[in-house]
Amino acid sequence: MRYYRDTYLEINLDNVIHNITHIMAKTKDMTLMAVIKADSYGHGAFMIAKTLLEAGVSHFAVATVDEGIELRRARIKCPILVLGGVRVEDLRIVSKYNLTISVHSLDWLKKAMVAYQGKIISIHLKIDTGMGRLGLTTKEELDEAIQLLHSHKHFYFEGIFSHLATSEESDETYYQMQLHRFESMLNGLDLINKYVHIANSAGSLKTPPKYVNAIRVGLMINGQKPSKDIPFDFELKQSMSLYSKLVQVKVVPKGEKLSYNGIYETQDIEEYIGTIPIGYADGYDRRLENGRVYIDGEYCKIVGRICMDYCLVKLPRLLPEGTMVELIGEHISIDEYAEKIKTNNYQATCIFSDRLPRVYKRNGQIIKTINRRLLARIGGVK
Numbered sequence: 302m303r304y305y306r307d308t309y310l311e312i313n314l315d316n317v318i319h320n321i322t323h324i325m326a327k328t329k330d331m332t333l334m335a336v337i338k339a340d341s342y343g344h345g346a347f348m349i350a351k352t353l354l355e356a357g358v359s360h361f362a363v364a365t366v367d368e369g370i371e372l373r374r375a376r377i378k379c380p381i382l383v384l385g386g387v388r389v390e391d392l393r394i395v396s397k398y399n400l401t402i403s404v405h406s407l408d409w410l411k412k413a414m415v416a417y418q419g420k421i422i423s424i425h426l427k428i429d430t431g432m433g434r435l436g437l438t439t440k441e442e443l444d445e446a447i448q449l450l451h452s453h454k455h456f457y458f459e460g461i462f463s464h465l466a467t468s469e470e471s472d473e474t475y476y477q478m479q480l481h482r483f484e485s486m487l488n489g490l491d492l493i494n495k496y497v498h499i500a501n502s503a504g505s506l507k508t509p510p511k512y513v514n515a516i517r518v519g520l521m522i523n524g525q526k527p528s529k530d531i532p533f534d535f536e537l538k539q540s541m542s543l544y545s546k547l548v549q550v551k552v553v554p555k556g557e558k559l560s561y562n563g564i565y566e567t568q569d570i571e572e573y574i575g576t577i578p579i580g581y582a583d584g585y586d587r588r589l590e591n592g593r594v595y596i597d598g599e600y601c602k603i604v605g606r607i608c609m610d611y612c613l614v615k616l617p618r619l620l621p622e623g624t625m626v627e628l629i630g631e632h633i634s635i636d637e638y639a640e641k642i643k644t645n646n647y648q649a650t651c652i653f654s655d656r657l658p659r660v661y662k663r664n665g666q667i668i669k670t671i672n673r674r675l676l677a678r679i680g681g682v683k
């Protein structure tokens with residue numbers, strides 16, 4: 302698939318295989334649900350799913366029904382759990398695409414039982430143990446929900462789960478409290494043949510409580526660590542890089558103001574200024590005006606405001622137009638990028654827009670390019 306600007310995200314699928322192989326080896330007694338919501342954190346859900354299946358992953362989780370449908374339409378056949386809330390009126394579509402859903406309240410379950418009498422939908426009950434977002438909160442609600450499920454032929458109670466709020470922190474007090482609440486909620490339930498899960502990436506690295514048999518891992522798949530402080534006994538490899546090429550190079554005399562609002566003024570008698578065709582409409586955040594890129598073996602400072610479609614860089618010497626620019630990659634980590642834009646590595650990779658084509662590499666070769674902007678046809682039909 303083609304694209305017509307020299308700016309793209311490169312996704313190294315060998316690194317994805319490397320990461321998932323190590324994660325699976327470390328958590329080998331658990332069913333691993335690969336969390337590929339938000340387009341696999343910006344990396345492209347379909348290609349990551351295909352790669353993970355090859356590596357032996359058997360279950361996926363996404364945030365929304367739409368994300369589940371997207372995978373089904375791409376012929377991903379294995380179980381897909383929708384982690385987020387689902388509208389009762391969407392249960393027919395959930396059933397059509399054979400998605401597994403989360404049930405987060407007793408009230409919702411009662412409404413769904415009245416509204417839906419179709420083909421069996423598998424459900425996982427979500428327990429709120431301290432995240433405060435979604436989930437049943439009391440043992441009474443949970444017991445009633447399970448009883449209702451036993452009496453309803455159209456939902457199959459397949460699993461039960463909760464979500465951790467602080468698993469990446471070194472102080473485990475809150476984490477232990479959540480485990481304790483989860484265990485109390487599970488107390489007395491018949492959980493034979495049910496999936497029981499609470500751990501995310503950081504949680505999966507801790508000794509698992511004896512009652513869980515599955516984990517939900519997202520961030521680490523693409524090589525990011527949930528926290529710098531967590532010790533790792535295996536290497537995670539960043540799968541995302543961001544590249545562009547200098548589209549224009551200028552020799553600018555001293556005292557010239559560059560880009561919007563002229564916040565940068567050239568200092569040297571002559572400065573070599575390169576224009577990079579990427580801007581905040583691509584997700585290259587305006588806060589990167591003090592960032593750096595890597596060009597021809599050297600770090601170079603970004604100067605002036607980041608524009609919607611362009612940014613400027615001070616070059617060490619006159620470089621030819623068309624010179625490759627690394628904005629994220631071997632020399633500039635996602636963590637560095639995230640720090641510059643005052644966020645974490647979770648958000649950092651999600652915010653790249655679909656104006657950036659995703660170029661997938663395997664064994665050093667490009668095996669696929671996805672340019673979402675050219676996938677949509679007029680009328681919105683793919």
Ligand SMILES: Cc1ncc(COP(=O)(O)O)c(C=O)c1O
Nearest residue numbers: 336384464501502517518519520
């Ligand atoms: C409910 C739920 N489970 C699992 C995950 C995966 O977490 P992580 O990316 O830390 O592995 C997330 C991510 O935000 C989530 O919201």
